Amino acid sequence: MxxxxxxxxxxxxxxxxxxxxxxxxxxxxxxxxxxxxxxxxxxxxxxxxxxxxxxxxxxxxxxxxxxxxxxxxxxxxxxxxxxxxxxxxxxxxxxxxxxxxxxxxxxxxxxxxxxxxxxxxxxxxxxxxxxxxxxxxxxxxxxxxxxxxxxxxxxxxxxxxxxxxxxxxxxxxxxxxxxxxxxxxPGLAAVPLRDNPFHDLDGISFPGRVRVDDTWFPEGDILITDDGLSGPAVMNTSAFIFRRYAAGGGDEFALDLHPEQPRARTESLLLGLRDQNPKMEIQSAISELLPRRLARRVCEISGGASVTASQVTRGAASALAGLIHEFPCTIDHVPSLxxxxxxxxxxxxxxxxxxxxxxxxxxxxxxxxxxxxxxxxxxxxxxxxxxxxxxxxxxxxxx
Ligand SMILES: Cc1cc2nc3c(=O)[nH]c(=O)nc-3n(C[C@H](O)[C@H](O)[C@H](O)COP(=O)(O)OP(=O)(O)OC[C@H]3O[C@@H](n4cnc5c(N)ncnc54)[C@H](O)[C@@H]3O)c2cc1C
CATH class of the missing domain: 3.50.50.60 (FAD/NAD(P)-binding domain)
Known part of the structure; x- marks a missing residue:
């Protein structure tokens, strides 16, 4: 023809x-x-x-x-x-x-x-x-x-x-x-995590954003799945995570678990609690910012879920705020197209x-x-x- x-x-x-x-x-x-x-x-x-x-x-x-x-x-x-x-x-x-x-x-x-x-x-x-x-x-x-x-x-x-x-x-x-x-x-796909720090928290969803290299991508919902992360904020970023990983450019990316406020504000909130409410468990304070079980996990990783506000040093407040606003994640593999x-x-x-x-x-x-x-x-x-x-x-x- x-x-x-x-x-x-x-x-x-x-x-x-x-x-x-x-x-x-x-x-x-x-x-x-x-x-x-x-x-x-x-x-x-x-x-x-x-x-x-x-x-x-x-x-x-x-x-x-x-x-x-x-x-x-x-x-x-x-x-x-x-x-x-x-x-x-x-x-x-x-x-x-x-x-x-x-x-x-x-x-x-x-x-x-x-x-x-x-x-x-x-x-x-x-x-x-x-x-x-x-x-x-x-x-x-x-x-x-x-x-x-x-x-x-x-x-x-x-x-x-x-x-x-x-x-x-x-x-x-x-x-x-x-x-x-x-x-x-793959694009618009879930991202499987290596040594998944959220492995038992699947189903939890929260507003967050993702950083790949120096770029923070737009905020959206993040959903924890049984082997990694999904939800619009992660899926919209997935192609950039996979491309860099597939090209040998790195396997790490970061999450801001509470983009509503800057890291400095979270840090000063934690330090302020030392005077205002010294007996308060720090995970209760973090639960005001994140879903309760996620807050507990972040506190566990940062050194203890039952730490009280009075025990929080300046360095500990900075590390905890760092985890909340730049939680490090590692991709496990590129999923099937x-x-x-x-x-x-x-x-x-x-x-x-x-x-x-x-x-x-x-x-x-x-x-x-x-x-x-x-x-x-x-x-x-x-x-x-x-x-x-x-x-x-x-x-x-x-x-
Ligand atoms: C499950 C799913 C849900 C989606 N939901 C949405 C949504 O709600 N909104 C949205 O905006 N996007 C959505 N998308 C994405 C969207 O469907 C695609 O981006 C869009 O269809 C791409 O259009 P296209 O015409 O470029 O390619 P395609 O729609 O993929 O069309 C290409 C066509 O070329 C044919 N073809 C390929 N090779 C050959 C060949 N050698 N000879 C002859 N024919 C060939 C294929 O069979 C296919 O029919 C979704 C995708 C999927 C898979």
Whole structure:
């Protein structure tokens, strides 16, 4: 088959690309039906976007990922909601900022995306896995079980191996084209701890934040699990912890267990108790700041759960405040990609013209969605970026 535009992958990126590309594109999908990750998203409800402005959205991305700003500026959360509404998929806001389809089922988002693809005269070919691709200087030749497909323009929107299996054949082909691929690590995943200091505290949750190297990441809930840590504050930071560990850059990170107040305030509170309430057990004072069992554990590690305020020296107060505000943790291992909601890695953003999503290396080639090496937190950010980069990749082919 010979055609003008082919898109590999029918996730939100590929479907948005096909809805905005020149008419008549073909979307090749390895699985039996399109958009399977949309269907499983948010337990089948699909947190499709959020209510953040472009500025707020970008501020929640790490600096390297912010070059998605062109795609996001043209098609951010508000425009996505408008578009879905036009496609008969109105949306509602839950938890202040998370946007879901009003129907509360991910299938209605997928139906809307597929309808937009069809309205653009484009076609989805399910059960069509691309096993190899090459570029002969003017056209791409894609190998599939059903035969070769040749096209002038190719958008690769094949996603990541998160919650799935790796695609070594496609990845090798991307490398052969001259692009690089940053190794995949899980993102939005729980972090297993070595010598887990919280091993018997699973189920406890508290507001906290995570430091990796010199960067403190935004505050959110931290949940203690049976083998480590989860919750938004940890999951949103996980890719950075895994990447550094996998590259041999270190296995330690730190938690602020009570970001509401600075370390100096905690320290002076502990010292103040020596005069105000000398008989008070220090763990009772810490229980005002942290969940009771976590407070007890922090006191145990710091030298004794039944120490009273009168026994707290200046050095002990400093050490205890240090533990509360920079609790050291060690990652045990990088978990399987199959358990991660997203993956960090893929095609480096500096190999792509982020104003058009065109490859800077091969003319006629574009990338969109999670195959690109950006990171985003949970809360509708990832599907938003897939839709925004997909739309930009598609519309840029019209120029
Ligand atoms: C369980 C789960 C829940 C999630 N919940 C949310 C949520 O609520 N909100 C949110 O914003 N994000 C969520 N995400 C993340 C979000 O689903 C992804 O970031 C998003 O789907 C990425 O879109 P994409 O189009 O780039 O890739 P994908 O959706 O992964 O689509 C890529 C497609 O390409 C196909 N493909 C791959 N290789 C080939 C090949 N060689 N040939 C042909 N086809 C191929 C794949 O089968 C796949 O269908 C969730 C992810 C998971 C796993």
């Amino acid at each position: 010979q055609t003008d535009t082919v898109i590999i992958g029918s996730g939100p990126a590929g479907l948005a690309a096909a809805a905005f590309s020149p008419k008549g594109a073909f979307v090749l999908e390895a699985k039996k039906f399109p958009g399977w990750k949309v269907l499983v998203s948010a337990n089948g409800r699909c947190n499709v976007t959020n209510t953040f402005s472009e500025k707020e959205f970008l501020s929640m991305l790490d600096p390297e990922s912010r070059s998605v700003k062109y795609a996001l500026g043209a098609f951010g959360p508000a425009k996505i909601r408008e578009w879905l509404s036009e496609l008969s998929c109105p949306t509602v806001v839950h938890n202040d900022c998370e946007v879901y389809p009003k129907s509360n089922t991910a299938a209605s988002v997928l139906d809307a995306l597929v309808a937009a693809v069809e309205a653009n005269g484009s076609e989805i070919l399910p059960s069509t896995r691309v096993t190899h691709l090459a570029h002969d200087g003017s056209a791409f030749v894609l190998q599939t079980k059903g035969g070769d497909i040749s096209c002038r323009h190719l958008i690769i929107a094949a996603g990541s191996p998160a919650w799935d299996r790796p695609q070594p054949q496609l990845e090798d082909a991307i490398l052969l084209l001259g692009h690089s691929l940053r190794p995949w690590v 199959a358990k991660a909601f997203v993956a960090s890695g893929g095609v480096p953003l500096d190999e792509v013209d982020m104003r058009t999503m065109h490859s800077k290396i091969i003319p006629g080639l574009s990338f969109a969605g999670e195959i690109l090496d950006y990171n985003a937190p949970s809360g509708g950010f990832n599907i938003t970026l897939a839709l925004a980069t997909g739309r930009l990749a598609g519309i840029s082919l019209r120029a």
